[in-house]
Amino acid sequence: MSMTIRLNGNTETVEANLTVLGLLTRLGIDPQRRGLALAMNGALVPRRTWSEATIAAGADVEIVQPLQGG
């Protein structure tokens, strides 16, 4: 089973029942990486919940980090 989600503004097809941690792994992003933060459907998903938080079909996921800024 696969599903469609929005990931950083783009539409992506991923397997169903994916956790946040699973998504990061799938994307090749080290979940321990400093500065990483993630929101789903307009709400912060705290790092400590990444291994349990599941991503529903149609979810809007934003993965961010600090960049240069004024």
Place this chain on the structure above:
Amino acid sequence: MGDTLIIGGRSLNSRLLIGSAGYPNQQVMLDAIVASGAEVVTVSIRRISLSGYSESLVDVLANRYLLLPNTAGCATARDAVLTARLARESLETDWIKLEVIGDRETLYPDVEELLKAAAELVTDGFVVLPYCNDDPVTCRKLADLGCAAVMPLGAPIGSGLGLCNPRAIELICTQSAVPVILDAGIGTASDAALALELGCAGVLLNTAIAKARQPVAMAAAMRAAVEAGRDAHRAGRIPKRLHADPSSPQLGLIGS
């Protein structure tokens, strides 16, 4: 000595807060930050690149400076609040430079959304430093909401026009119950000095250093200007007069 800037219970020895964007390269940025003497460095929160690893600013800055994340580019209270929460998670800091932009062309703040976001973030435990208009009423409302400082613009972001309305900035400084940080519009060192002379507790700037012909030298100049402006403010400028007032004695003049 003993003249520290206190924001949100934290003492800062430098009254210059500096941005991390727009430098010719990362080494120049790092050298400029050192030359500026700043302890607080602003960063933005942006989507990560999914196409490969890019070195995070946290890796190069976080151990040496207090990183102040911003909500730059957010146009609604909702987006700004979410960005602030992402920033808190990302950088493990409660500090947030709150920007809610009302117009993408001029980058003026949307005051209505700014106040809404500030209220929500203060309630949520953030140390809120809002970028705002040079309007004493808006600044007072932000302070009343519990913001740790107010950061009125001197001129539009990145314009380098200096302090377009020094009387308003001075009035805000006179009335404000929280530190006033002049944010945006600084073009050169004298602008920064003027801000401190008028009573600002500090200045936050980015472009004036990053886009200077020699960013590191300009950072040093800004540091000196901020210190001189602060010293002059504390020393107390003389009242302005409409006409001359001789400084040499009038008595004992030969030929009289």
